[in-house]
Amino acid sequence: METKIDTKIPWMCDKCHQALVAQKVKVRYLEGNFEVELLKCPTCNMVFISEDLALGKILEVEKSLEDK
Amino acid sequence: MDLDKLLEIGNQCIHSEPPVCVASCPVHMDVIAFVSEIDKGNFAGAYKIMEAKIPFSRLIGKICDHPCETHCVRKDVGGSIRISELEKTVIDLGYATPKKPFLLPKNKGNVAIIGGGLSGSVAAVELDKKGYKVTIYEKSNRLGGSLWEYEGKGLETSVIEEELLGIEKKGMSIFYNTEVTEETLQSYIEKYDAVYLGAGSWSKAYTIHPDTFQADALSLFIGGKIQATKRSVIGSVSSGKRVAVSIDRYINKTSMTASREREGIFETKLVYKTDTIKPLDTMVKISTFYSEVEAKEEANRCLKCQCDACIKACVHMQRFNITPDSYIRSINHNERIVLGNRSANTMINSCTECGLCKEVCPIGIGMADIIHATRESMVERGKMPLSAHDFALKDMQFSQSDAFSLVRPQPSKEQSKNLFYYPVIAFSGYARGLYKGSGKTGYLFYPGCQLSATHTDIIGEIYKHVVGVIKAKEADNDVGLYLGCCGAPADWAGRLDLMPASVQKIHTVWEEMGEPTFILACSSCASTFEKYLPMIKTISLWEVLDKYGLPTTDIKKGRRVLSIHDACASRHNTAVHESVRSIVKTLGYSIEELEYSKEKAKCCGYGGLVSNANPEQAEEFVEDRIHESEQDILVYCAMCKDAIVKGYKQAYHILDLIYGTQEIPQKMPTLSERQNNRKRLKRQLLKEIWNEEEEHAVDTTYDFTLHMSDEIVSLMEKRFILLSDIEKVVDHSLTCKERFFNPETSNFLARLRVQNVTYWVKYEEKGSDITVKDVYSHRMEVVEG
Numbered sequence: 001m002e003t004k005i006d007t008k009i010p011w012m013c014d015k016c017h018q019a020l021v022a023q024k025v026k027v028r029y030l031e032g033n034f035e036v037e038l039l040k041c042p043t044c045n046m047v048f049i050s051e052d053l054a055l056g057k058i059l060e061v062e063k064s065l066e067d068k
Numbered sequence: 069m070d071l072d073k074l075l076e077i078g079n080q081c082i083h084s085e086p087p088v089c090v091a092s093c094p095v096h097m098d099v100i101a102f103v104s105e106i107d108k109g110n111f112a113g114a115y116k117i118m119e120a121k122i123p124f125s126r127l128i129g130k131i132c133d134h135p136c137e138t139h140c141v142r143k144d145v146g147g148s149i150r151i152s153e154l155e156k157t158v159i160d161l162g163y164a165t166p167k168k169p170f171l172l173p174k175n176k177g178n179v180a181i182i183g184g185g186l187s188g189s190v191a192a193v194e195l196d197k198k199g200y201k202v203t204i205y206e207k208s209n210r211l212g213g214s215l216w217e218y219e220g221k222g223l224e225t226s227v228i229e230e231e232l233l234g235i236e237k238k239g240m241s242i243f244y245n246t247e248v249t250e251e252t253l254q255s256y257i258e259k260y261d262a263v264y265l266g267a268g269s270w271s272k273a274y275t276i277h278p279d280t281f282q283a284d285a286l287s288l289f290i291g292g293k294i295q296a297t298k299r300s301v302i303g304s305v306s307s308g309k310r311v312a313v314s315i316d317r318y319i320n321k322t323s324m325t326a327s328r329e330r331e332g333i334f335e336t337k338l339v340y341k342t343d344t345i346k347p348l349d350t351m352v353k354i355s356t357f358y359s360e361v362e363a364k365e366e367a368n369r370c371l372k373c374q375c376d377a378c379i380k381a382c383v384h385m386q387r388f389n390i391t392p393d394s395y396i397r398s399i400n401h402n403e404r405i406v407l408g409n410r411s412a413n414t415m416i417n418s419c420t421e422c423g424l425c426k427e428v429c430p431i432g433i434g435m436a437d438i439i440h441a442t443r444e445s446m447v448e449r450g451k452m453p454l455s456a457h458d459f460a461l462k463d464m465q466f467s468q469s470d471a472f473s474l475v476r477p478q479p480s481k482e483q484s485k486n487l488f489y490y491p492v493i494a495f496s497g498y499a500r501g502l503y504k505g506s507g508k509t510g511y512l513f514y515p516g517c518q519l520s521a522t523h524t525d526i527i528g529e530i531y532k533h534v535v536g537v538i539k540a541k542e543a544d545n546d547v548g549l550y551l552g553c554c555g556a557p558a559d560w561a562g563r564l565d566l567m568p569a570s571v572q573k574i575h576t577v578w579e580e581m582g583e584p585t586f587i588l589a590c591s592s593c594a595s596t597f598e599k600y601l602p603m604i605k606t607i608s609l610w611e612v613l614d615k616y617g618l619p620t621t622d623i624k625k626g627r628r629v630l631s632i633h634d635a636c637a638s639r640h641n642t643a644v645h646e647s648v649r650s651i652v653k654t655l656g657y658s659i660e661e662l663e664y665s666k667e668k669a670k671c672c673g674y675g676g677l678v679s680n681a682n683p684e685q686a687e688e689f690v691e692d693r694i695h696e697s698e699q700d701i702l703v704y705c706a707m708c709k710d711a712i713v714k715g716y717k718q719a720y721h722i723l724d725l726i727y728g729t730q731e732i733p734q735k736m737p738t739l740s741e742r743q744n745n746r747k748r749l750k751r752q753l754l755k756e757i758w759n760e761e762e763e764h765a766v767d768t769t770y771d772f773t774l775h776m777s778d779e780i781v782s783l784m785e786k787r788f789i790l791l792s793d794i795e796k797v798v799d800h801s802l803t804c805k806e807r808f809f810n811p812e813t814s815n816f817l818a819r820l821r822v823q824n825v826t827y828w829v830k831y832e833e834k835g836s837d838i839t840v841k842d843v844y845s846h847r848m849e850v851v852e853g
Contacts, residue, residue, distance in 0.1 A: 001144055007773070008329050010276050010810045010811060010812045010813075011808040011809065011810050011817060012808065012809055012810075012811070013808060013809075014808060014809040014816060015804075015805040015806060015807070020808075021308065024750045025850060025851065025852075026850075026851035027415045027848050027849065027850050027851065028848070028849050028851065029847055029848040029849060030454070040852070044806075045852045045853050046808075046852060047807055048817075049826075049828065049850065051842060051844045052830070052847065053845075054112070054828065054844050054846040055844055056344060058846045059846065061848065062455065062846065062847050062848055063453070063455075064409065066413070066453035066454060066455060066456075067409045067410045067411065067413050067453065068409065068410070
């Protein structure tokens with residue numbers, strides 16, 4: 001799953017008051033396991049997923065895994 | 069799933085069967101394509117179509133004996149299309165001098181053609197085209213044989229000469245004035261790889277294979293006048309072409325007979341009914357030939373016969389541009405594929421399983437059962453896309469849980485004694501019904517999960533009314549109540565694994581209650597009961613109301629006209645059709661029947677869970693249905709109303725009319741409201757009718773108040789996100805502070821995984837007021853940490 005992450009976003013972790021950083025994150029669905037670069041809080045590791053990503057690339061990958 | 073059996077069914081589909089004109093043409097000219105080109109005014113294009121199947125089409129087109137016209141389907145509705153006349157005009161207007169042919173090396177074998185008549189000349193050019201070195205032996209001093217009989221009688225000398233000269237130009241060897249006799253034939257057989265005998269007369273009789281034209285001697289093929297039983301120009305052309313195929317196969321040592329069943333004239337399986345076709349008379353030509361305009365008009369009369377009854381009736385087949393034959397091939401492929409994408413999944417989940425295709429199919433192929441079996445097979449093999457039906461199945465689980473599920477016998481006399489006093493007992497049929505309580509449940513009112521969610525506030529009224537009217541006539545039979553979900557969503561989703569528990573639960577209730585008759589208010593419940601619980605006797609609420617009496621309502625004569633949208637699940641239930649119509653008329657409305665009604669009812673798009681699996685397809689079903697009538701629509705299924713109202717068409721549920729208020733709501737509850745309504749209904753009925761408080765009723769309460777705009781609510785509907793999901797996300801984010809913050813907008817963004825879905829909520833927080841700004845979800849799991 002290749003994604004282009006927009007790193008210039010204003011969102012920050014509310015708990016840790018940290019700016020988000022792009023890092024490899026494990027994602028999985030059905031039989032699929034991937035490592036993909038996503039934005040996350042460097043301290044608590046909470047991963048940020050934007051609406052565009054959820055309804056765009058992620059949905060597309062979900063659908064193709066469902067049809068495998 | 070027996071895929072081979074399935075493919076056999078697909079082969080029975082007549083969509084791809086040729087029209088009778090093509091089947092009765094010995095060379096199978098594509099008549100539909102031919103007239104379509106004329107219709108467009110493209111006479112050159114039409115000529116090309118003739119040329120593709122008819123050798124010497126410039127000559128044959130003028131003298132063809134046109135067996136096609138005898139069988140034309142237009143015959144009894146204005147007269148057969150004059151295909152032969154059209155051909156003549158097409159030759160005059162569309163013929164172009166052929167380009168100089170590219171000469172191929174002739175190295176596939178040597179063939180002798182004995183007799184350069186029509187069939188011989190055709191066989192010669194066909195074999196030449198296939199790469200054989202052809203030698204023609206002709207008794208007379210010219211080729212063409214019987215063609216010359218038409219000289220001056222349809223064919224001009226110069227044109228015959230020009231066309232026959234074409235054979236010589238191809239470089240074939242032609243020996244004129246060379247007669248081959250029975251005595252000399254053997255030497256030709258020995259000399260050549262194959263011999264075609266197409267002489268005009270021959271005294272020796274041979275056994276000739278009727279399909280391959282092969283004679284006793286294996287390399288000898290006989291056609292033309294010797295073989296033909298009756299004279300036909302196009303028949304001779306056909307035999308010449310077929311002989312060329314046989315000789316090619318013989319020399320190449322391939323099967324002489326395989327896949328040749330449909331050569332020459334054959335019977336098509338296509339059935340094309342003309343009962344609704346308006347007669348249109350044959351175009352009369354003013355001069356010898358049709359003019360361009362006349363030809364176009366005549367071509368325009370062609371019905372372009374093709375069976376598309378199911379496609380015309382079904383927007384699903386239209387969307388995927390598919391017919392049962394190709395649909396079945398796609399299913400076969402989807403089922404057999406080992407590696408790669410199952411590209412037909414979405415299509416298979418976009419059928420409403422309504423069964424209309426079977427109703428309109430002249431040979432009775434129904435896709436509903438096939439698609440249903442496919443879904444079951446997909447589930448069984450773990451290949452059913454999870455997202456397709458997940459929401460509907462969770463909703464079903466909710467309705468089957470204690471949140472909604474409820475079974476109660478009719479309140480006993482003892483429980484109801486506070487009603488048995490004047491004037492209540494005098495004016496309430498319900499009170500009198502309770503007074504007659506027998507303790508034996510003869511009927512069980514089962515409103516179903518969707519009606520309970522959309523008509524929550526009248527379910528109790530209906531129950532009381534039914535108790536009153538039934539007890540008035542059948543004192544022995546009490547009427548109980550059963551709230552629950554029949555399991556239709558699981559059935560539609562192909563989840564055979566979920567059916568036994570669902571069915572067993574209903575069966576147990578039925579047994580424990582003394583095998584009562586179920587009164588059903590939902591057509592989908594009725595079909596689920598029929599399929600999985602055939603031992604349970606059922607009756608529709610509409611029959612009960614029609615037979616035992618309607619509640620006292622405002623009945624006015626001369627009310628407006630309504631069109632009835634029958635529920636597709638009830639297409640074969642004439643008792644339902646009749647009782648609904650009877651009730652509507654009793655209430656004072658008149659009915660304008662839709663073209664697709666009763667057994668031909670069209671689905672609203674909810675069936676088969678299409679609105680879950682493919683919302684766009686579901687919208688197309690609604691769109692198609694609502695344009696069928698100018699009138700407002702009357703329905704008797706809660707989901708039909710939901711679908712039609714969503715298509716911005718006025719729709720009334722029959723209960724809206726029976727329990728009519730002035731303004732019948734045209735806004736349906738949201739997915740979240742539906743669940744809440746079901747919960748509320750259970751609580752209300754328990755309290756009002758059985759005087760019980762719900763046990764273990766725990767409603768989660770939160771310390772915040774959610775605010776949502778209409779846009780957010782419609783986004784939630786579109787994305788199948790419940791209010792309870794949003795509450796969980798927000799609550800979790802407030803409790804654990806797991807959320808993102810945007811300093812530019814002061815918005816928060818939080819996420820929570822609930823079962824197999826991660827929900828995201830963007831919100832603004834002002835004290836305990838939470839204003840939702842956005843909601844979305846994904847199924848992909850993110851491993852944090």
